[in-house]
Amino acid sequence: MFLFALVGCAVCDIDDPGREYLGAAYVADPLGEGVAPDSDPLVRDDAFDCVTFVETSLAGGDVQKLNKIRYKGGVVDFVNRNHFIETDWLANNADLVTDVTEQYGDVSVRHVVIDKQSWLRAVHGIDSDFAPVAVDLNYIPYEQVAGINVTKPMIVLFISGQFEKSGKIGTDLAVRHMGFLLPGGVLRHASSQYGRVMDVDFYQYARARAENKNNLGIMLVEVK
DSSP: OOOOBOOOOOOGGGTTGGGGGGEEOOOOOOOOSBBBTTTSSSSOEEEHHHHHHHHHTTTOOOOOHHHHBBBBGGGOOOOTBBOOOIIHHHHTTTTTEEEOOGGOOOOEEEEEEEEEHHHHHIIIIOOOOOOEEEEEEEEEGGGGGGGGOOOOOEEEEEEEOTTTTTHHHHOOOEEEEEEETTTTTTTEETTHHHHTTEEEEEEHHHHHHHTTTTTEEEEEEEOO
């Protein structure tokens, strides 16, 4: 996949989420509860994965605001964390964000069933009583993405088809990456490929993802 960093991207501060973190390192799963089973800190500003970059940017780096975004009801606990964007994060942050995908193109629907109980057991060895949750996610197929032009920053979710590793982790997944789509076609995200938070050309990035036929399209989420 070939990405091209943008130089001198000028967006006014009020519409510039996460700018202060540009260049910070990419680290998978950098945040936790400070205690087992995830003893990583509650907040940091030097390293992010794609989800914690968006979350920390939305919270302005404030740990109390961040906890409300990362945990259902703001109650800090590993099992209570919004682990799954599809069924936890979007629903539990409905006061903060809303799906606006239909406003930007003709949508298709990705049906996904998140089995958190199976995932907790398979990946973390934790028993729980979560029932599987099904949700339909709107997305704009990649062949339509070239026509998208936002006038204010949006959270962009990158949607895939059936998750090929679901047997190993105990559940399907649909959201495989996230970041901010900025006016002018700029994607600001924490890139695992390049190891840092960076700005890239959104349209080039989308075309590269579309080369994998299991990658379906994007979902746009507005910050209220």
